[in-house]
Amino acid sequence: MKADVRLMVTADGSHTAINQTLDKTYHSVHGAFQESQRVYIELGLLAAFEKFPTEELCVFEMGFGTGLNALLTAREANSFQRKVIYTAIDANPMAVEDAKQLNFDDLLATDYLLKLHECPWNLPVEITPWFTLTKQESKLQDWQTNERFHLIYYDAFAPTAQPELWEPEIFTQLAHLLLPGGMLTTYCSKSYVQRNMRAAGLSVEKHPGPPHKRDILRALKMG
Template structure:
């Protein structure tokens, strides 16, 4: 089933989409790009590159959505010439008609967005020589995989819209997906989210967030 969305321009000039059913945005209205860059690239990808400098990075994204996080990661993989194997799960993909209207390639000077969205499901697709994408059209609760990851981008809709995706059992599932020393980043820093992460055995750090967001989280699986 395709998501019912409409596009809006955020404060930094990049698009976000609004899920019409949940009445929630995929990215911050204060700046889609600046939020994704801070939460997932600066706090997540750059830290993982330092932690695992000699390993091809395996990244899991909860909530493929607009593809912005994947696009930024594909760009960074090419810049750093570091191999990234990226797996993303999405229960309700956006319609391709809306994807074609997103301004991310123009905004970032990239050319991958349509390839990210039109790539086949459930099999790896090379987007550039350093970035391979596997998309899974499924609910997170139904995910079954033996793969383990260096980094998780946790980008589900807010707890007010999808509370079931912020429960203790979900974070235990995420902790089980991480390799020792692996990390997970998310925009949501609510106290009970932190407690649920710690209950899964993760070490939780609070970090300064993007514009209009005081705190964001990085959770680490101990070595």
């Protein structure tokens, strides 16, 4: 089922979407681009490029949403000429007609946002020579794979909207998906989320967040 959304412009000029069923935004109203760039690119992708300098990087995103995180990742993969294999799941994807209204390509000087949204589900698609995307329509709790990842973008809706996605069992599942030395980044830094990550065997770091967000998290799978 497609998500029921409406768009709004955030403080940095980039769009976010509001999920009208949950009454929650996909990105920060203080700046969608700034949030994704800080949480997932700076803290996640660029760190993973340094940590795994010779490997084809495997990235998993929980919550494909507007496609902004995937778009930014593809842009960096092209810039660094690093091959990224990107897997994303979303239980209620955004309709392509809604995605066509997003302004990310204009703001970022890219031209493949629609390709991210229009490409078929459940098949790997080469978006650029450096970025291959596989989208899967599924709840995280129901999703199974033999793949392992260097990096996880955990971009589920806030615990107030989807508390079941921030429980210890979820982080145990996510820890199993990570390769040794792999990382998970997320915008949510609540104390019980940190405890649940540690209970799953992850080492948790707090880092400064984007505007109007004091702390964000990066979790590491040791050894």
